[in-house]
Amino acid sequence: MAKKIISDIFIILSLTTNFMFLYFPNAITIFIALFINLFATIFKLGESKFLATKILATSFVADLHLVPAIFLFFLGYKDFAIALAIGALVSNIISVLLVIIESILLLFQE
Amino acid sequence: MNKGKRLRLKLSKYNTLLLKYYSELYELLEQLKIPLFLLVFILFVGTLGYMILSKGNFIDSFYMTVITVATIGFGELVEGSDTPVGRVFTSFLALGGIGFYTTSITLIVNLLFRRDLFSLLKYIVMLENISKLKDHFIIFSYNELAEELVKILKKNDLKFVLIDDNRENEIKLTKNPYVDYFIIEDMFDKEVLNSVNINYSKGAIILLNDKIKKLALLVTLRLLKPNKDEFIIYILASDNEEEEKYKSLGANFCIIPSKIISTRIISYISHQAYGFVSDLLDKVSYGEEKEIDIIELVINKDSILNNRKIADTTIRKKFKSTIIALKKGDNLEVSIDPNTILQENDVVIIFGKYSNLKKIREAFINNSKELINIEQI
Numbered sequence: 382m383a384k385k386i387i388s389d390i391f392i393i394l395s396l397t398t399n400f401m402f403l404y405f406p407n408a409i410t411i412f413i414a415l416f417i418n419l420f421a422t423i424f425k426l427g428e429s430k431f432l433a434t435k436i437l438a439t440s441f442v443a444d445l446h447l448v449p450a451i452f453l454f455f456l457g458y459k460d461f462a463i464a465l466a467i468g469a470l471v472s473n474i475i476s477v478l479l480v481i482i483e484s485i486l487l488l489f490q491e
Numbered sequence: 492m493n494k495g496k497r498l499r500l501k502l503s504k505y506n507t508l509l510l511k512y513y514s515e516l517y518e519l520l521e522q523l524k525i526p527l528f529l530l531v532f533i534l535f536v537g538t539l540g541y542m543i544l545s546k547g548n549f550i551d552s553f554y555m556t557v558i559t560v561a562t563i564g565f566g567e568l569v570e571g572s573d574t575p576v577g578r579v580f581t582s583f584l585a586l587g588g589i590g591f592y593t594t595s596i597t598l599i600v601n602l603l604f605r606r607d608l609f610s611l612l613k614y615i616v617m618l619e620n621i622s623k624l625k626d627h628f629i630i631f632s633y634n635e636l637a638e639e640l641v642k643i644l645k646k647n648d649l650k651f652v653l654i655d656d657n658r659e660n661e662i663k664l665t666k667n668p669y670v671d672y673f674i675i676e677d678m679f680d681k682e683v684l685n686s687v688n689i690n691y692s693k694g695a696i697i698l699l700n701d702k703i704k705k706l707a708l709l710v711t712l713r714l715l716k717p718n719k720d721e722f723i724i725y726i727l728a729s730d731n732e733e734e735e736k737y738k739s740l741g742a743n744f745c746i747i748p749s750k751i752i753s754t755r756i757i758s759y760i761s762h763q764a765y766g767f768v769s770d771l772l773d774k775v776s777y778g779e780e781k782e783i784d785i786i787e788l789v790i791n792k793d794s795i796l797n798n799r800k801i802a803d804t805t806i807r808k809k810f811k812s813t814i815i816a817l818k819k820g821d822n823l824e825v826s827i828d829p830n831t832i833l834q835e836n837d838v839v840i841i842f843g844k845y846s847n848l849k850k851i852r853e854a855f856i857n858n859s860k861e862l863i864n865i866e867q868i
Contacts, residue, residue, distance in 0.1 A: 408547040416535045423528050427521025429514065455549045 388428070391421035392436065392480050395443060396473040402466055411454050411462065415447045418469070432483045439476035443469040508676065508686035509618045516611055522602055526595035533560055533584075533591045540580050544571030560588035618686065621652055621672050625691045628652075631678055631708060632699045633660045636727075640696070641669040651696075652687045654678045679711055689715060694723030694743070702733070706740070713741035785815075786848050788839045788855050795858050796839070802829035803864050810851050812843025 395418040402410040422444055425437040446469035454462035537556030538549065545552055548570065555569045559581060567573040572581060602608070627650035630637055637653065644651050653664065653673040664673045676683040695712055699705045709726060716722035719741065726742045728734040734745040771783075790796050796804065806812050817824045817831065818838035824831075833839065841851060854861045 408542070408549060412539070412542065412549060416531065419531045419535075420528070423524055423531060426524045426527070427517050427519075429517040451549060 384424075388421070388424040389480055391417065391424050392440065392473075392476055395421040395440065396470070396477050399443070399447075399466060399470045399473050403463065403470060406454075406459065406463055406466075408455070411447075411451050411466070414466070414469075415444075415451050418443050418447050418473075430483070431486055432479045436476050436479045436483070439472050439479065443472040443476070446472065506618070506622050506686045507682040508674070509615070509622060512611065512615050512618060516608075516615065519602060519608060519611065523599060526598035526602075529591045529595040530599075533588045537584050537588060540584065541569045541572065541577075544574070544577050544580065545569045546571075556584070556588075559585050560592040562589055617672055618674070621674070622686065622688055624650055624652065624672070624688050626650065626693050627688070627691075629654060629684075629687055629689065629692055629695045631655075631695065631697045633657075633664060633673070634698060634700070636698050638667070640698070641667065645669040652692075654683065654687065679707060681711075681715070684711070684715060689722075692722070694725065697724065697726040699727075702729075705737075709737060709740050709742060717741075719743055782845055783843070784845045784848050786841050786852060788841065788852075790833050790835055790837045790839065792835050793858070794855070795860065795862055796833050796855075797835055799833055799863060800829065801827060801831050801833065804833075804862055805864060806841060806851060806862070808864075809861065810843065810847045812841050812847050812851060814839055815842045816840040 395414070398410070398414040398417045402414045418440065422437065422440045425433060425440055428434075428437070446465045450462040450465035450469070453459075453465070534553070534556055537560065538552045541552030541555050542549060551569045555567075555572060557563075558565050558568075567577065567581070569577075571577050628644070630640065630651055630653045633653055633655040641651070641653070651672070653670055655664070655673070655675055656677055658675055661675050664670050664675075674683065674687060678684075689712075697705055697708055699708065705726065709724065712722070712724060723743045724741065725744045725746065726737050728737055728745045728747050729749070730747065734747060737745050788796075801814060801817075806814060814827055815825070817827055817833075817840065819834070820836075841848060843851075851862070853859075
């Protein structure tokens, strides 16, 4: 259960930090958004319940957006980085929705 | 209670073998969690520290962290790292980071190569494909005979799965270009048979050498699939007595290799003068000849060929093939009169090029008008 709480916290944190960067795009916010996303993906590894693999996939997609985004941001292509972060945000929204669906399914199973 | 019914084994709904390998994959990913976390954590701490020192230069900070923890150590490249605070930070990062970095890289490499993630993934994909197979054959045991058999099965576009319980054969099977699907598991296990989709398969070919194993397998298969017409079992026998035993236990066809080889030797001896002909017919009937083949078509009630003269069919003109024999009831007619009328349950035996015969078979299955002269329609 503790594991699930930690991974859920990181999934939601990755959405909020991602939004934080889009609201206020600077060096620290993109840095935090990227690493929180990476941790969220790692915590989801190896889980096999219900939608875990789908959540892992969406979280991984967000990483794939944010890794190039941070390098582009510091190389001066800020617009491009923001566009990529919007992509990551969409992916993070989907993963949060999946977490909610998973919780509801678990509730029914109990 | 009906004994047959009571004895019948039941197959489960789920592919447990696939689930087993999936859980192995999840376990492997779970083990990757800690080393990956350590790696990302050390990169996070290092980059953050240098970013604070250099007032937000991410790319240089990231680079400095990587060269420090990977023991490359090009020097103090980031602004602020040559100050006393920077040097203290670098010292502690190197002390903790190098250990974290090397441990996690070693663990990741070890997990990926020792457990071989890629072959596990490949195996899972193969099992997924096997579970979708229909009308396939299941071959039990991989030996010299199986090696020859798979070549011919592949040539004839017949689908098959090979099951063997010897792990040493795994490399051989992976390298064999004719084998698309195989499983290295206990072949008597009901779950294994379930995962090769035995419910939708056409039949089994038992090539085992061990008599006891052969018997056990035959009985297991017949208990799972009691209908002889639905599931055909081919088995090797060493003599007539064994053949009888297997047939009474439910085998459809028993093959005695020594008998087949000796009849073939005798046929060569007795047809010495016409060696080519007997050799050709042998090769054609056993599917060894690539260009030429023989097919049998059974005329049914709704077939387009029912109640038609042989002369009215397009087999000779359009498909460039020849009807060499016709089986009416128990009689086999080898001298065919073009005015003979084809009737229900007749078996037409056609000789021709492989490609043409394939077209005839397709037209026959689809009941296509192509098989009849236009004037007759």
